[in-house]
Amino acid sequence: MHKVETICALATAVGQSGIGVVRVSGPLSKTIANKLLQIELKPRHAYYGSFYDKDSNKIDKGVSIYFPGPNSYTGEDVIEFQGHGGMSVLRRLLETATFFGARLAEPGEFTKRAFLNGKMDLVQAEAVQDLIQSSSEQSALSAVRSLTGEFSEKINHLLADLTSLRVFVEATIDFSDEEIDFLESHEVSVKLQTLKNLLLEILETANQGAILRDGLYVTIAGKPNAGKSSLLNALTKQPSAIVTDIAGTTRDVLKETIHIDGMPLHIIDTAGLHNSNNIIEQEGIRRAHTEINNADVVLLVYDAKDKLADLSILPEAVKNKPIIYIRNKIDLLKAKAKINEVENQTEVSLSAKNGDGIDLLRQALSEAAGYKPDGEGVFLARKRHILAIDLTLNYINSAIEQLEGGASELVAEDLRQAGMSLGTITGEFSSDDLLGEIFSSFCIGK
Numbered sequence: 147m148h149k150v151e152t153i154c155a156l157a158t159a160v161g162q163s164g165i166g167v168v169r170v171s172g173p174l175s176k177t178i179a180n181k182l183l184q185i186e187l188k189p190r191h192a193y194y195g196s197f198y199d200k201d202s203n204k205i206d207k208g209v210s211i212y213f214p215g216p217n218s219y220t221g222e223d224v225i226e227f228q229g230h231g232g233m234s235v236l237r238r239l240l241e242t243a244t245f246f247g248a249r250l251a252e253p254g255e256f257t258k259r260a261f262l263n264g265k266m267d268l269v270q271a272e273a274v275q276d277l278i279q280s281s282s283e284q285s286a287l288s289a290v291r292s293l294t295g296e297f298s299e300k301i302n303h304l305l306a307d308l309t310s311l312r313v314f315v316e317a318t319i320d321f322s323d324e325e326i327d328f329l330e331s332h333e334v335s336v337k338l339q340t341l342k343n344l345l346l347e348i349l350e351t352a353n354q355g356a357i358l359r360d361g362l363y364v365t366i367a368g369k370p371n372a373g374k375s376s377l378l379n380a381l382t383k384q385p386s387a388i389v390t391d392i393a394g395t396t397r398d399v400l401k402e403t404i405h406i407d408g409m410p411l412h413i414i415d416t417a418g419l420h421n422s423n424n425i426i427e428q429e430g431i432r433r434a435h436t437e438i439n440n441a442d443v444v445l446l447v448y449d450a451k452d453k454l455a456d457l458s459i460l461p462e463a464v465k466n467k468p469i470i471y472i473r474n475k476i477d478l479l480k481a482k483a484k485i486n487e488v489e490n491q492t493e494v495s496l497s498a499k500n501g502d503g504i505d506l507l508r509q510a511l512s513e514a515a516g517y518k519p520d521g522e523g524v525f526l527a528r529k530r531h532i533l534a535i536d537l538t539l540n541y542i543n544s545a546i547e548q549l550e551g552g553a554s555e556l557v558a559e560d561l562r563q564a565g566m567s568l569g570t571i572t573g574e575f576s577s578d579d580l581l582g583e584i585f586s587s588f589c590i591g592k
Contacts, residue, residue: 150222152178153251153259154243156236163231168239170248171256175223178246179212182227182239187212197229199242206235220256221263254585261573268573269298269531271585276359276526284408285358288526292355297525300348301571304341308568311337312561315554334557335549342542349535354517355527361403361410362515365437368447369459370418373474376498377447378402378415381507399433406508409517414441419459439463443514445507447472450479450495468514472507474498485510530570537567 152172158165170178179187184198189212197205208229218224229235244250254275261271273292280286291297315334366374379385382402400415414437417430438444444464448455450473471493476483483503486493492510496503541564548556 152248153255154178154240154248155251155256156240157226158231160233161231162233166229166231166233166236168227168229168236168243169256170225170227170243171218171220171222171251171259172248173223174247175225176212176214178243178248179210179225179227181246182242183210187225189214197227197239197242199238200245205238205242206230216263216265219265220259221265222259252585258585267295267298269301269571270295271573272528273297273526280526281403281410282358282405282408285410285526288355288358288524291525292527297527298572301568304344304348305565305568305572305574307337307341307344308561308565311341312558312565315558315561318554335546338542338546338549342539342546345535345539345542349532349539351524352527352532352535354524356529356532357515357517358409358524359526359528361412362511362517363412363414363440363442364445364511365414365416365434365441365443366445366447367416367419367434367438367460368472369449369456370420372418372447372449373498374415374418374447375400377445377472377474378413380498380501380504381411381413399430399437406512407517409512409515411511435461441467443468443470443511445470445472447474447498450475450481470494470507470510470514472496477502534567534571538564541567 150173152170152174154168154170157167157169176187181200182197183193183195184202185193185195187193187210191211193210194208195210196207197210199205206229208227210228211226213219213224213226215222215224227239229239240250257266257271257274260266261268266274270293273289277286277289277293280289311334366377368374378400382404399417402413402415404411404413416434416437417427419431419434422428422431438461441464444460444467446455446457446460446469448471455471455473469491471491473493473495475497476495477497477500481495483497483506484495485506486495492514494503494507494510496507498504541560545557545560545564548554548560
């Protein structure tokens with residue numbers, strides 16, 4: 147049998163702080179604590195005293211807590227040493243723990259052990275990282291919903307219904323010669339449609355959560371001196387970009403992040419798009435094309451005195467992306483800020499210089515993302531969750547088609563595949579590669 151190793155890591159941020167926490171998990175945790183503290187710890191009692199190194203020299207004084215498994219974060223014996231936050235002190239604590247038998251933990255290994263030991267499912271494990279990395283109150287609240295199991299509960303209920311229906315369909319295969327059409331009499335078609343509708347509801351909520359987690363990548367594009375950098379400054383409410391009357395001031399890519407009702411927007415300002423023989427400008431334009439191709443939404447800025455925006459300056463790939471046309475410098479024409487919707491195209495008339503119409507642009511960006519800030523029960527979701535739900539929907543749609551053709555065996559197979567796909571979300575069916583990819587992005591002490 148594989149021997150479970152004892153791991154240790156710094157559980158607080160690297161750097162100087164008032165408090166630093168070293169976490170130890172595994173079968174040697176209590177032994178290490180007894181040697182490092184030179185006392186016998188009681189479970190779930192906070193002990194204040196000195197920490198000693200391997201030569202019985204005092205390292206620090208602080209608080210220690212022992213959480214015996216399985217009632218701990220990882221499901222194993224866990225010790226937390228809470229001392230002062232100086233890196234030299236914490237480094238000596240880690241060195242002492244490793245001397246007494248622990249090894250340094252890999253990224254996310256504590257949470258990975260919690261998942262493997264049944265303390266949480268894969269959605270909840272991912273929510274731990276999402277909560278740590280949340281950049282707004284809304285995203286933090288949504289991460290907590292996933293962490294406390296709301297997302298998992300919805301998936302598990304659907305999975306139970308899928309399994310129940312599959313078992314019934316498989317049972318009817320043995321009675322195919324009977325006069326009664328079991329599939330029709332038990333309204334399998336209705337149940338399949340119900341499952342499809344529930345999946346579509348979850349998909350909509352998951353898409354909202356994905357927007358809230360990952361945000362929207364918005365690239366500002368346009369000709370030189372159209373006011374792109376002024377627009378970036380107006381959106382971020384700070385002088386992020388240099389603004390002058392000289393065309394071509396911006397030659398590199400500038401990136402800033404803002405929030406609209408809790409949704410992160412990654413705003414990217416680019417060099418002016420035009421024909422140039424200048425090597426530096428050519429590189430700036432090449433980088434601008436790259437950012438435009440990678441964008442979720444493109445803001446095409448043009449001067450209000452021009453009748454129309456010049457689409458010819460954009461790369462071909464942008465035709466398949468949402469474009470919001472920004473009619474800038476309306477202050478020079480003494481025009482009013484407004485939004486026009488013509489043939490599914492959005493145009494915002496504004497002044498980046500004085501900020502008139504910026505709120506209208508924020509509204510247009512939120513609508514372009516499909517984000518609903520007042521959406522109830524939104525949980526943070528990842529791309530892999532959405533892909534798994536999409537795949538499950540494909541199998542359900544296939545099952546509906548097979549049912550119409552009377553192929554009960556194929557209906558059962560589609561339901562089995564749908565269950566496998568849905569089960570990857572919570573980790574009921576997961577590969578080692580998937581787990582490695584997920585937990586490798588965690589911080590070391592979590």
